[in-house]
Amino acid sequence: MMHELRLETPRSLAEASRILKETGGKVIAGGTDVIPQMRDGRFEANTLIDLSRLPDLDTIKEEGDFIVIGALANYTSIRQSQLLQETVPMLLEVAGLVGGLQTQNRGTIGGNVVNASPAGDTLPPLLALNAEVVLNNSDGERTIPLSDFLQGPGQTAIAPHELLSEIRFQKPPAGTKSTFLRLGNRRGMVISIVSAATMLLLDGGNKIEEVRIALGAVAPIPIRCPEAEALLQGQVLTEALIEQAAEMTVKAGSPIDDVRGTATYRQHGIKVLVRRGLLKLGGLR
Amino acid sequence: MNTMKINLIVNGQSRSVEAPPGKTLLYLLRDDLDLLGTKDGCREGECGACTVLLDGEPVNACLVLAGQVDGREVVTIEGLSQNGHLHPLQRHFVEAGAVQCGFCTPGLIMSSAALLEQNPQPTEEQIRHALVGNLCRCTGYTKVFEAVQHAAEEVDRD
Numbered sequence: 001m002m003h004e005l006r007l008e009t010p011r012s013l014a015e016a017s018r019i020l021k022e023t024g025g026k027v028i029a030g031g032t033d034v035i036p037q038m039r040d041g042r043f044e045a046n047t048l049i050d051l052s053r054l055p056d057l058d059t060i061k062e063e064g065d066f067i068v069i070g071a072l073a074n075y076t077s078i079r080q081s082q083l084l085q086e087t088v089p090m091l092l093e094v095a096g097l098v099g100g101l102q103t104q105n106r107g108t109i110g111g112n113v114v115n116a117s118p119a120g121d122t123l124p125p126l127l128a129l130n131a132e133v134v135l136n137n138s139d140g141e142r143t144i145p146l147s148d149f150l151q152g153p154g155q156t157a158i159a160p161h162e163l164l165s166e167i168r169f170q171k172p173p174a175g176t177k178s179t180f181l182r183l184g185n186r187r188g189m190v191i192s193i194v195s196a197a198t199m200l201l202l203d204g205g206n207k208i209e210e211v212r213i214a215l216g217a218v219a220p221i222p223i224r225c226p227e228a229e230a231l232l233q234g235q236v237l238t239e240a241l242i243e244q245a246a247e248m249t250v251k252a253g254s255p256i257d258d259v260r261g262t263a264t265y266r267q268h269g270i271k272v273l274v275r276r277g278l279l280k281l282g283g284l285r
Numbered sequence: 286m287n288t289m290k291i292n293l294i295v296n297g298q299s300r301s302v303e304a305p306p307g308k309t310l311l312y313l314l315r316d317d318l319d320l321l322g323t324k325d326g327c328r329e330g331e332c333g334a335c336t337v338l339l340d341g342e343p344v345n346a347c348l349v350l351a352g353q354v355d356g357r358e359v360v361t362i363e364g365l366s367q368n369g370h371l372h373p374l375q376r377h378f379v380e381a382g383a384v385q386c387g388f389c390t391p392g393l394i395m396s397s398a399a400l401l402e403q404n405p406q407p408t409e410e411q412i413r414h415a416l417v418g419n420l421c422r423c424t425g426y427t428k429v430f431e432a433v434q435h436a437a438e439e440v441d442r443d
């Protein structure tokens with residue numbers, strides 16, 4: 001099947017959109033998901049559209065109050081971004097956990113988002129950031145919240161002729177801390193069994209000004225924990241409160257048994273990771 | 286069968302190959318360019334046996350398509366020795382006993398070469414980090430880290 005393929009290498013977003021519309025081809029960015037899927041015969045396409053030579057879609061920059069990450073930014077450039085280090089360090093933590101350096105040099109954030117795996121590790125942090133995705137086709141662009149974009153395992157709101165060009169989110173207020181934690185079978189090179197992104201902003205008196213919690217691999221799509229966030233909001237952060245909130249997050253998930261872990265293990269994992277994340281960000285441990 | 290002309294620089298030499306664009310770089314190297322040092326392990330990015338440098342960065346050749354390397358530069362294990370002399374990494378891998386069955390060795394050496402290029406004096410932690418994507422079923426890694434350390438000391442003295 002691979003031998004019938006054509007490869008198109010557009011040099012601009014407009015050209016990529018046009019080819020996509022004309023051929024209905026399969027987009028490839030870093031190829032770290034697509035190439036194994038192609039080998040397993042998991043999609044049919046006569047044309048591959050290689051985005052890796054589109055200029056400027058790999059930049060990470062500030063635009064007013066927003067941080068904008070180009071869809072083609074790879075994990076290595078995320079890991080090395082000073083801007084992200086200062087504002088959303090959890091994204092650097094994620095980038096450093098994806099495969100080895102070989103995978104980090106190829107895999108892109110846009111590919112992770114469009115692939116929409118329940119265990120996609122960039123998704124909990126991006127959900128916690130209330131990120132939006134910018135989708136382009138040959139007629140124009142639209143911006144939608146990531147929470148609407150993700151619809152199910154491997155399913156998104158992307159239309160057949162759309163490309164993801166950017167991921168954007170409001171820059172967190174100064175002093176916001178964030179962390180990404182996950183449970184896997186080994187330290188590196190694994191698919192998350194449970195993951196949690198937590199963000200926390202405290203005022204001078206340890207009162208919670210802003211808190212966000214998102215979980216991965218415990219539901220068909222990564223999810224936020226609105227009840228636990230509401231419980232914490234405005235309260236003084238204590239270990240007892242964290243315990244209560246962590247308990248509450250367990251109910252937000254609907255984990256399943258699979259080869260990587262049982263539902264019970266995942267429920268326990270949620271609590272452990274949320275507790276650990278909040279204790280770490282709150283400086284309580 | 287659809288093929289395309291792919292022009293690339295391999296180990297410092299311009300090469301031109303007619304190949305299906307969906308073929309992986311791994312097989313382009315092994316089948317079309319007769320470079321058998323790049324090993325075919327898992328074919329899914331897990332083992333690192335197929336590690337090569339693409340424009341100086343370590344990548345898994347099994348997860349890059351031939352069509353994606355047109356106009357780019359690739360270095361394989363065969364490109365490390367100079368004028369018949371082994372690269373210090375190759376020599377120290379042998380001397381430290383970091384090679385047992387040898388299947389993982391080209392990949393480990395390419396990842397190490399990329400590390401030393403960027404960071405000539407890595408700490409053990411940095412060496413471990415650079416080699417996370419390279420699996421070895423035989424050596425237990427200790428001798429591998431030692432070999433990289435020794436090569437770094439030698440390269441740094443030169």
Ligand SMILES: Cc1cc2nc3c(=O)[nH]c(=O)nc-3n(C[C@@H](O)[C@@H](O)[C@H](O)COP(=O)(O)OP(=O)(O)OC[C@H]3O[C@@H](n4cnc5c(N)ncnc54)[C@H](O)[C@@H]3O)c2cc1C
Nearest residue numbers: 029030031032033034099107108111112114120121164330
């Ligand atoms: C060894 C290994 C370890 C890994 N570890 C992890 C891990 O720990 N956590 C994790 O989350 N993931 C992990 N992954 C998967 C991770 O590498 C991918 O999800 C990666 O981020 C996908 O990006 P890509 O550029 O390679 O996408 P590709 O494989 O090129 O594409 C992925 C999908 O997105 C589509 N696509 C890509 N870019 C666009 C775009 N701009 N517009 C429209 N559609 C697009 C493609 O058509 C395809 O459907 C691992 C992969 C490997 C090989």
Ligand code: FES
Nearest residue numbers: 326327328333347
């Ligand atoms: S063969 Fe490429 S990583 Fe295993």
Ligand code: FES
Nearest residue numbers: 386387421422423
């Ligand atoms: S020496 Fe045998 S796999 Fe590494």
